[in-house]
Amino acid sequence: xxxxxxxxxxxxxxxxxxxxxxxxxxxxxxxxxxxxxxxxxxxxxxxxxxxxxxxxxxxxxxxxxxxxxxxxxxxxxxxxxxxxxxxxxxxxxxxxxxxxxxxxxxxxxxxxxxxxxxxxxxxxxxxxxxxxxxxxxxxxxxxxxxxxxxxxxxxxxxxxxxxxxxxxxxxxxxxxxxxxxxxxxxxxxxxxxxxxxxxxxxxxxxxxxxxxxxxxxxxxxxxxxxxxx
Numbered sequence: 001x002x003x004x005x006x007x008x009x010x011x012x013x014x015x016x017x018x019x020x021x022x023x024x025x026x027x028x029x030x031x032x033x034x035x036x037x038x039x040x041x042x043x044x045x046x047x048x049x050x051x052x053x054x055x056x057x058x059x060x061x062x063x064x065x066x067x068x069x070x071x072x073x074x075x076x077x078x079x080x081x082x083x084x085x086x087x088x089x090x091x092x093x094x095x096x097x098x099x100x101x102x103x104x105x106x107x108x109x110x111x112x113x114x115x116x117x118x119x120x121x122x123x124x125x126x127x128x129x130x131x132x133x134x135x136x137x138x139x140x141x142x143x144x145x146x147x148x149x150x151x152x153x154x155x156x157x158x159x160x161x162x163x164x165x166x167x168x169x170x171x172x173x174x175x176x177x178x179x180x181x182x183x184x185x186x187x188x189x190x191x192x193x194x195x196x197x198x199x200x201x202x203x204x205x206x207x208x209x210x211x212x213x214x215x216x217x218x219x220x221x222x223x224x225x226x227x228x229x
Contacts, residue, residue: 001214004196004206006186010222015121015178017171017199018146018215019189020128020136024109026211030102034128035075037096038089042079056082071193074127076164090129090159097132105141109212112219113145119223121178122146123156125171125187127164127194130157153177166198175202188215 007013018024022031036054043053057078064073076089116122124146126133133155137143147154156177161169171187178185182203189195189208196206209215 001210001217002208004200004208006205006207007183012184013120013186013205013222014184015123015180015186016116017123017125017174017178017185017187017204019165019187019191019195020124020126020133022190022211023188023195023209024136024142024212024215025103025106025140027102030099033102034093034097038075038079038092041092041096042082042084045084046082071197072191074164074166074194076127076158086158086162086164093128093132093158097128099132099136099139103136103139105139106212107141108216109140110142110145112212112216113142115219115223117145117148121180123154123174123178125156125165125174127158129159130155133157165194168198168202171199171202171204188218 021034036050039053039057040050042057043050046053048056057075060078060081061073064078065071076086079089080086113122122145124133124137128136134143134147137146156170156174158164161167161173163169165171175182175185182199183205185199186205186207187196187199188206190210192206192208196208200206207214207218209218
């Protein structure tokens with residue numbers, strides 16, 4: 001876990017923005033399949049092999065990183081470069097990604113998030129569509145904590161703004177939903193370039209995590225919560 005601009009007075013923190021994939025769970029097979037199922041669909045649409053599609057995506061990502069000081073970009077932006085509209089990416093993510101086949105309830109994470117929810121506003125901000133994101137949360141058995149209203153307002157997804165992180169518009173929308181100032185919010189994610197760089201520029205704090213164990217550790221620090229108790 002790496003902290004960025006976390007205030008020494010933790011009571012100043014009034015809200016958390018959570019990435020979902022590889023942040024609220026760690027499953028390398030599922031994370032890889034989320035990408036590859038879209039690349040396979042892209043290849044089928046282009047009339048090329050899946051391996052050719054993977055090579056195109058990997059080559060563009062390498063070129064983009066080289067031109068942007070090693071920074072990463074989202075798969076939706078990569079596919080957009082190749083002529084795949086965001087609406088198509090949204091549809092692929094809705095229909096091809098199957099969280100129920102990979103994820104299981106995480107009681108320790110649920111306890112940690114419940115403790116955080118007692119002291120701050122929580123919001124998920126993801127590059128998946130809202131419906132897919134909600135299915136991830138349901139599979140982890142944390143939807144009732146992170147989506148208490150059971151509405152789209154509980155999640156900012158790819159179909160909320162029509163753009164993906166790290167686009168500034170995504171985080172501006174998150175600010176509107178939380179109704180908090182940037183200095184009151186911590187953005188939590190596993191990728192600095194995608195999940196933290198823009199929020200930090202906007203005045204938020206950041207927490208770079210390796211998965212739910214880091215979230216539980218910070219929850220203990222933030223509100224005296226222990227996942228073992």
